[in-house]
Amino acid sequence: MPLGVNLCCAVKRMPQPHEWARFVREDLGLDLVQFTFDLLDPWAPAQLRTRLARRITTAAADYxxxxDSAFVGLAHYVPSGLLDPDPDARAVALTWWRHAIDLAAELGARAVGGPxxxxxxxxxxxxxxxxxRRADLTDAVAELAQAAAAAGLDSFLVEPTPIAREYPATITDCHHLLQDLERxxxxxxxxxxxxxxxxxxPLHGADAxxxxxxxELSPHIRGLHLDNAxxxxxxxxxxxxxxxTVGVADLAHQLTQAGIGDIPVMLEVYPRFExxxxxxxELLRSSVEHCRPHFTPASAREVSADAVVG
Incomplete structure (x- = not known):
């Protein structure tokens, strides 16, 4: 399981691409990141967005x-988005996602997604x-998945959230959405x-x-956000x-047993802005060291594979 980090940790602290790239590589010893749209809003004018995206890809290459993917951060998680009661507001959200798909492609990511x-x-x-509203969202996801494929991305990624009024929020919700899309x-x-x-x-019960x-969902899982709660x-x-209470060793074992031991695992630690x-x-360093024995950075996996072949 390749270990990476969601760049939410860089927001308000390391906005310059070479700053967070150096920190991820030299301080954390990782080589896989999930970009957050809090560092570059897809709404940026196209020419400016392209120049900023080029700075990001250059920094990533330099280090x-x-x-791996580009994901919704805090900023776009706040609006009602594709579930807004106003059809015009839902149209705005759909347009935002189309820009997000374009930006993800410019960043060379394999996937785009979020809540x-x-x-x-x-x-x-x-x-x-x-x-x-759920039917509207399903229509929108089908349209965006097609747009993602046309942009050269492998996947449109959906993150279940812990709020019942969001969709999907439960295992049952996930099954319903995926079945509707498969049809x-x-x-x-x-x-x-x-x-x-x-x-x-509070949502899933004391035995969650x-x-x-x-x-239940292993055939559809394309990634994991790893955080403590x-x-x-x-x-x-x-x-x-x-x-x-999150046990990292047990989680790694469960993913392996389910046959999805190769999905990217992104450390997603949201520090307080203050x-x-x-x-x-230091929290990021200690978190990576806690998780590293169970989730291996991609470069280390490649070195190990080369050694086996040799």
Whole structure:
């Protein structure tokens, strides 16, 4: 399982591509990243976006990093997105995603994705309105998956979230969305699961377990967000943390047993913006060292494979 890092840790601290690229390679010893759209908004004018994207790909190349995927960050997670009650607002969200697909392709990523939106309280209370919003989202995902394929991306990635009014939020939701897409012969949509989301007890119950998600959804899992949590919130802690309950060794074993031991695993630690940068950097280092024995950086996997062949 190749270990990488989501660049949310760089937001507000290391916005310049060569800053975060150097930190990932030299301080963390990793060579795989998941780009966050919080570092470059896809809404940027096309020519400017292309110039900024070129700086990013140059920095990644200079430090031997692979940009695996490009993902929604905090900024675009806030709007109601593809589940907004207003059709014009949903059209705006769809347009944003089209720009995101274009940017992901410019970055040389294999995939693009993230959470998709939030249903309003009003629509959620109305069974027919809730069903209509979910149908709208399914239509949008089918369209975006086609656009992603046309842009040369392997996958459009959907992240289940721990809020019931978001879609998908549960294992059952994931099955429904994927089945609806399969009936339309859409086959390039995958899931990115998050350890904190899967263990969120207020939504999934006191017996919430990561292995239930992996067992049920393994054919569709294309990546994992690895973060520490206590089952009662979505804090995206790192390691060590006195209240964290996410067992990394057990998780690695479960992924291997499910036959998906080769999916990218992205450390996703969201520090508080008010935390000192030195403390954040040390937290990232300690988190990588905690996870490294169970998830191997891609370059180390290649070296190991070459040794076996030799």
């Amino acid at each position: 031997g990093l692979t940009i 998709l939106g939030t249903i309003s309280d009003h629509d959620d209370a109305d069974t027919r309105a809730r069903a209509a 339309r012969e859409v086959t390039n949509v995958g899931l990115v699961l998050d350890t904190g989301h899967m263990l969120y007890q 377990r990561v292995d239930d998600w992996i067992t 206590d089952g009662h919130g979505d804090p995206h802690w790192g390691w060590p943390h006195p209240d964290g 935390d000192s940068s030195s403390a954040v950097r």
